[in-house]
């Protein structure tokens with residue numbers, strides 16, 4: 001059976017190939033870095049997510065700029081924008097519109113497998129990109145990581161288990177994301193964060209990703225000592241209920 005990651009990457013291959021021939025305007029400096037010494041102890045990366053493979057439609061008609069401004073007002077440290085169109089109903093135009101409207105760092109949430117895709121993310125205004133260990137060979141990951149860093153992008157390297165974490169740590173990264181969602185079964189296990197967090201040196205900023213829907217979920221994750229959380233569905237459904245954890 002094809003894994004969902006393989007399926008998503010295959011479905012997007014024509015879109016991604018198109019980035020190789022796009023004329024892009026690149027502004028090199030990262031004017032909104034995520035990894036700053038003044039960052040709060042516990043950060044929120046709030047995600048804009050119309051739909052997902054695990055949940056279907058979440059909010060197909062969301063005003064992405066209004067939602068981003070809401071996240072900024074309630075204390076988010078960064079905004080994650082899904083740019084994948086087929087499974088998440090996102091688009092790079094969302095990222096560009098949000099970039100024009102808010103000052104916060106923006107994470108380009110996409111399934112990046114090529115350097116042209118990194119250039120596309122940079123030119124759209126992203127400050128952070130996601131690289132998923134499970135979607136890349138170690139050599140591809142290293143190449144894309146170095147290319148992204150040369151573009152002055154922060155890189156969130158996403159891991160799901162100890163094996164992927166060992167691959168990520170070889171890059172001496174500054175930022176690691178622990179995904180609580182098993183991408184084969186879509187099952188969420190928040191204990192994944194506690195297990196893997198204990199294996200990551202304290203110099204690395206660690207973000208727990210996925211499956212936090214309410215304040216007790218976030219409190220459970222905060223108690224593991226991670227530096228922040230990335231929340232999509234929970235923020236789309238009831239941002240006001242969760243903001244108490246980030247004030």
Ligand SMILES: O=C(O)c1ccccc1NCC(=O)[C@H](O)[C@H](O)COP(=O)(O)O
Pocket residue numbers: 004047049052053054055183209210211212230231232233234
């Ligand atoms: O969310 C999914 O169903 C999903 C399925 C397959 C690959 C990736 C997927 N999600 C991408 C993400 O990383 C999440 O959007 C992000 O961690 C936020 O998750 P959540 O708070 O559970 O919406």
